[in-house]
Every structure is written in C-alpha cells, then in structure tokens.
Amino acid sequence: MIDVHCHLADPKIFSDFSGVITRSVEKGVSKFIQGGVGPDDWNRQKEIKSKYPNETFTCFGLHPYWISSHSHGECAEALLDLELILGHTDFMGELGLDFREKIVGAKKAQQILYFEKQLDMAVRFKKIVVFHFVRCHDKSIDILNRIKPPLGGFVHAFNSDYKVAQKYLDLGLLLSVGGPLLRENNRPLHETIKKIPLDRLLLESDSPDQAPPSRGVKLNEPWTVLEVATKVAELRGITSEEVWDAVKRNSSQWGHSLNL
Ligand SMILES: [Zn+2]
Incomplete structure (x- = not known):
C-alpha cells in the first residue's frame, strides 16, 4: 500500500527515517511519496532515496x-537551485498557497508570485505536481485555469466541501485525504468523501503532522494511512480492499517508470 504524502525528511523524524519506514512496511504500507519544502529538505530527501530507492519517491519544490x-x-x-535538480525528482511540490494569517503574514504577493513561477517550471519540465492549498481556493483555482501542468497531479490534505472538490476535479486533479477525515465532527469532508469518484481519490498520512486522534500527541507515522482507508470504506459502504484497489490504480497511472 502507498502513502502518497509524507515528510520522512522532516527534522522531527529524519534521524529515525529507517525506523519510520520499517514500522510502516511491517504494517503493509511500503511506498512513500514525499512532500517537498525547500533546499535543505530536498537534500535530506535525496539521502533517504539513496537508501530506499524503490520505496521512496522524491518531491522537490518550494512550499508556501x-x-x-x-x-x-x-x-x-x-x-534557480530547483531548476537545476528538477530533472532528477519523481514529483514536484509542494506548490501552492496557504492564506492562513499565521502562515502568510505580509507575504501573500510573494506566495502567489513563486507559485506561478513554479507552475511555469512544472509545465516546462512536465512534472506531476503535489499541491498544497489552504484557505485560498478562489485564487488557486483561478491561477490553475491559466497555468496547467500537462501531467496534472493531486491536491494533498484536501479538507473542504464538495463544491470546492468539484472545481479541482474539473481541472483534472486527484484529491488526497488524510488525518482530518478521522475527526468525527468533520462533516463537510465526510460528505465530500462519499461523493468523490473513487478513481480520483488518494490517501495520505502527512506524517509527521496531522496525526489521527487515535495517535494522541505522538508524531504521526505513514502506516496511519490504513486508518484513513478504513474511514473512507466506512463512509462509502465498501471494503478497505476496494478503497486500496482504487488508490493503487490511481497512483500507478503516473507510469511504470516510477514503479508505483
Ligand atoms: Zn506536506
């Protein structure tokens, strides 16, 4: 099984990335697509990839x-550094916008500028893109309608209602859901998950962040994506196996070269 979004290179867990990977593999989650943050993170991802070339997939980009x-x-x-290494990464990201006040501060224009510049690069380099969009959907959808990476990609940690989901689906993107789905009071996302076509769904942990409530305050690990699959199955009235079959098909569409 695959976790389509985790941060094995996050300083909070990087010193134990082999332990994190081993514990997840033991539970059946054996492929990991990472989320990129910035230059130091890309270097740590390369180190992980050199040790786990078949299990981990790199993702380079400037996070909002x-x-x-x-x-x-x-x-x-x-x-400029990104341009030099982009030919050597499996995915590009996390690109996007995050307009929460504590994140964006006075840098809204800067976020938009570098999101657009990176999208142009995704078009030129033909990269599959991992998107991060929080409280910015009008703006992000407007930009994506102007600059469309030809291979598409997915919106990670999707956590909104179906009206918003529909707009990203119309753009040809997949939607990845994680820990927030496990919050019992997250009705809008529960309702959305019932309606998203199964062939557009992906699952993620966002490890070490977004731990499901069952994990208490501990750092999140990729194997918790199994709990997310169980919740999707429960909401849709199907089996976890059916959910995983769909997720495996959806992620393998990106080609055998990635060996997903
Ligand atoms: Zn992330």
Whole structure:
C-alpha cells in the first residue's frame, strides 16, 4: 500500500527515517511519496532515496510555508537551485498557497508570485505536481485555469466541501485525504468523501503532522494511512480492499517508470 504524502525528511523524524519506514512496511504500507519544502529538505530527501530507492519517491519544490518565511532574494535563489535538480525528482511540490494569517503574514504577493513561477517550471519540465492549498481556493483555482501542468497531479490534505472538490476535479486533479477525515465532527469532508469518484481519490498520512486522534500527541507515522482507508470504506459502504484497489490504480497511472 502507498502513502502518497509524507515528510520522512522532516527534522522531527529524519534521524529515525529507517525506523519510520520499517514500522510502516511491517504494517503493509511500503511506498512513500514525499512532500517537498525547500533546499535543505530536498537534500535530506535525496539521502533517504539513496537508501530506499524503490520505496521512496522524491518531491522537490518550494512550499508556501518556506516562501513565506524567506526573503524575495532567497526565494529567487532557491528557484534557480530547483531548476537545476528538477530533472532528477519523481514529483514536484509542494506548490501552492496557504492564506492562513499565521502562515502568510505580509507575504501573500510573494506566495502567489513563486507559485506561478513554479507552475511555469512544472509545465516546462512536465512534472506531476503535489499541491498544497489552504484557505485560498478562489485564487488557486483561478491561477490553475491559466497555468496547467500537462501531467496534472493531486491536491494533498484536501479538507473542504464538495463544491470546492468539484472545481479541482474539473481541472483534472486527484484529491488526497488524510488525518482530518478521522475527526468525527468533520462533516463537510465526510460528505465530500462519499461523493468523490473513487478513481480520483488518494490517501495520505502527512506524517509527521496531522496525526489521527487515535495517535494522541505522538508524531504521526505513514502506516496511519490504513486508518484513513478504513474511514473512507466506512463512509462509502465498501471494503478497505476496494478503497486500496482504487488508490493503487490511481497512483500507478503516473507510469511504470516510477514503479508505483
Ligand atoms: Zn506536506
């Protein structure tokens, strides 16, 4: 089984990435698509990939968090670095927008600028894109209607209602859901999951973040994606096996070259 979005290179778990991978493989989750943050994270991802070339998939890009916490000059420099290594990554991301006040601060224009610049690169390099969109859907959908990466991609940690979901589906993107689905009071997302076509659904842990309630305060690990699959199955009235069959088909559409 596959976790389509986790951060094995996150400093909170990087020192034990072999342990994290081993514990998940033992539980049946044996493929891991990472989410990219910034240059230091890309280097750590490369280290993980060199040890687990068949299990892990790299994802290089400038995360909206990273863009908001760095200067214009630093972003421009990182973009040049990204251009040099983009030919060597499996996926591109996390690209996107995060307009939560504590994240975006005074950097809204900078987030938009570097999102658009990276989308242009995704078009030129023909990359599958991992998107991060929080409280920005009008803007992100407007931009994606103008700049469309030819291979598409998926919106990670989707956590909104079906009206918003429909707009990303119309753009040809897949939707990945994780820990927030396991919150009992998350009705809008529960209702959305009942309606998303199964052939557009992916599952993720977002490890080490977004731990399901059952994990208490502990760091999240990729195998908790199994709980997410169980919840999807319960909401849709199907079996977990049927959910996983769909997710495996959906992720393998990106080609045998990735060996997904
Ligand atoms: Zn992420």
